[in-house]
Amino acid sequence: MMPVNFRNGSSWLNLSWLELLASGLSSGDRETVLGDLAEAGETGAQAFLAVAGLLIRRQLPVWRNWRPWLAAFGLAIPGSFLLMGFSVSIAQTYQSVIGGGVSPGLTMLLGDIGLLAAWSVTGGFALGTISRRTTWISAALSLLACGFCLGRFRIDSLSRLCLLLFLPPAMAGLCFGLRTSRIRFGASLAVAIAMTVLTTPHWNKPGAWLANWMLSWPAWYLVAIAWRHKARRRGFDAR
Amino acid sequence: MLGEFEYLIITAAASLGENAYSAGIRDEIARATGRKCSVGALYTTVDRLEAKGLVKTWMGEATPQRGGRAKRMVQVTAEGAREAEHFYNAVNRVTRNVSWARRGLRVT
Numbered sequence: 001m002m003p004v005n006f007r008n009g010s011s012w013l014n015l016s017w018l019e020l021l022a023s024g025l026s027s028g029d030r031e032t033v034l035g036d037l038a039e040a041g042e043t044g045a046q047a048f049l050a051v052a053g054l055l056i057r058r059q060l061p062v063w064r065n066w067r068p069w070l071a072a073f074g075l076a077i078p079g080s081f082l083l084m085g086f087s088v089s090i091a092q093t094y095q096s097v098i099g100g101g102v103s104p105g106l107t108m109l110l111g112d113i114g115l116l117a118a119w120s121v122t123g124g125f126a127l128g129t130i131s132r133r134t135t136w137i138s139a140a141l142s143l144l145a146c147g148f149c150l151g152r153f154r155i156d157s158l159s160r161l162c163l164l165l166f167l168p169p170a171m172a173g174l175c176f177g178l179r180t181s182r183i184r185f186g187a188s189l190a191v192a193i194a195m196t197v198l199t200t201p202h203w204n205k206p207g208a209w210l211a212n213w214m215l216s217w218p219a220w221y222l223v224a225i226a227w228r229h230k231a232r233r234r235g236f237d238a239r
Numbered sequence: 240m241l242g243e244f245e246y247l248i249i250t251a252a253a254s255l256g257e258n259a260y261s262a263g264i265r266d267e268i269a270r271a272t273g274r275k276c277s278v279g280a281l282y283t284t285v286d287r288l289e290a291k292g293l294v295k296t297w298m299g300e301a302t303p304q305r306g307g308r309a310k311r312m313v314q315v316t317a318e319g320a321r322e323a324e325h326f327y328n329a330v331n332r333v334t335r336n337v338s339w340a341r342r343g344l345r346v347t
Contacts, residue, residue: 028298028311033278035301035308036262053279 017049024136026057059134068134071127075218076138079123080145083166084213086116088155091162108201114199119215120166121173122191126218128177129225135178142170185226192219241326245293247272249323252294252313258320260299260310261285286322293319 018037021031035056037047093109108129127138146164153160195216202208241249251267252259261281269275288294299310303311315323 029282031298032261032311033309035305035310036265036310037277038306039262039302039304040265047338050278053277054282055279057279057283 002178003050009206012053018051020049021051021055025051025058029054029058059137061234062131063135065131067131068137070136071130071138074140075123075127075130077145078214079218080142080166082215083116083120083123084146084149084163085211086112086215087163087165089115089157090165095157111198111201113197116166117169118191118195118198118219120169121176122169122195122219122222124173124175125177125180125217126173126221128174129180129183129222130181132178135174139174154220182229183222183226185223185230186194188219188226192216192223195219240329241293241322244280245288246323246326248281248284248288248313249293249315249319253315253320253323259313259315261313262305262310264313279337285311292316293322306324 018034022034025033033051037050042050090109090112093112097106097109127142128135131138146167149163150160153163196219199212199216202212247268248264251264251271255263255267261278264285265276265278265281267290268281285294289296293316295314295316297312299312299320301309
């Protein structure tokens with residue numbers, strides 16, 4: 001690809017920002033829009049606004065559906081806050097176990113680590129499945145929530161990074177969700193049941209049920225999706 | 240019936256003929272109306288026209304002045320030409336007796 005020659009002394013920095021923004025467009029749109037802007041000799045700011053305008057117009061119809069809203073505001077934002085809280089709780093439990101404290105014990109810690117990993121992976125997976133075309137917005141909102149908490153973290157005995165313990169498994173789940181086209185019913189049901197069992201030690205904590213279900217619903221959502229795929233396939237085979 | 244902007248795009252594409260592509264249509268509309276149309280408005284309207292079967296688009300050749308990027312070529316279909324004619328006739332009929340139309344006729 002030849003470098004785009006913008007008039008009015010636009011720099012390569014402008015161009016790279018423009019290309020970064022245009023990466024949200026389909027490859028066909030990206031190719032022709034950047035070409036049109038180069039041919040018209042539009043300046044960096046003008047070109048940036050033109051691409052942003054097209055990007056918004058392309059995204060708007062997608063947001064008429066309930067799925068992007070659920071992914072962004074029902075999962076990405078609340079899930080990130082709750083998982084950050086749970087990550088800190090695990091880091092504190094780890095400190096007390098290392099420090100020789102008897103309660104809550106190593107078993108509890110291992111159970112919580114498993115639960116954090118399961119919640120994060122299924123949350124990320126569901127995020128990649130619910131609304132693929134708006135995944136980048138959901139991911140950006142999640143990172144925004146992380147930035148907000150990182151800026152306000154005030155526990156001296158812990159590193160700020162412990163807030164982000166959930167992030168690697170969540171990102172792995174997201175990548176897996178974006179690549180997977182079919183979810184197996186048996187596997188998703190096993191994960192959801194195992195996860196629900198792991199939450200049982202937290203059931204006696206007041207108010208914990210809400211957080212538990214806020215973080216567990218993606219796993220049960222995946223079970224419902226897998227069940228629907230299975231039912232459709234059975235209907236298709238029967239015909 | 241076509242919208243006003245849809246009509247402008249079809250007419251600009253028809254007047255450019257075989258050389259009709261997105262940037263050229265934008266220039267043609269800017270020349271005719273004195274206002275530059277946004278890339279977003281143009282692309283989404285062309286998509287809508289294509290979905291209605293009024294225009295056909297395909298990726299054209301890349302040129303050095305475009306930074307080696309391809310053009311989006313646009314061709315008006317027979318159905319698109321019929322719709323544009325219908326719009327033009329309707330506008331002509333409705334404006335026949337209004338003052339600015341009569342003034343326009345005297346000027347020309």
